[in-house]
Amino acid sequence: MRDDNVLIALVAVFVPLSFASIGGGTSILAGIQHQAVDxxxxxxSREFVDMFAISRAAPGPGSLLTTLIGWHIAGWAGALIATLALYVPSSLLCYGVAFVWRRHRGKVWHTALEEGLAPVGVGLMMAGVLVIMQLSGGGVLPWLLALGTMALLLRWPKLHPLPLFFMGGVIAVVVRAAVS
Structure with missing residues (x-):
């Protein structure tokens, strides 16, 4: 594929995902994976998981994964185009909707729409989590760690995530060392 075609393909993939990102970047992980890998x-799949890990470790939004994918296939131009294609459309839409949204606060349809979109966002985020868990190929341990973390956060919602990351890492290292 020529460079121009790759850049056009990046726009064609990430602009629609931008509009589907109800709930943030995590909500479109499954779509990004499907388009970029499949x-x-x-x-x-391995590169996708690696890029996902890098995007989560780096400061900034986790959806910087798109920047890494763009960089991987088309260098600086790909990184820029992928990033702009993901952020600009939804930002403009959000700005326009927020402008109208404030005028109708408290109306029945406003409340119904707000409450109806919450489970959509959660469902999209869950799809992204499932994709990453399946692609990681880590077996049962990551699933158990994720379920344990979820249980702790449901019990103590204000618990800071850093100790959970640390505990999960320690458990993973100890279990892997014991199995080896």
């Missing part, structure tokens, strides 16, 4: 074969 449809366009820009990255392998």
């Amino acid at each position: 449809v366009h074969h820009w990255v392998t």
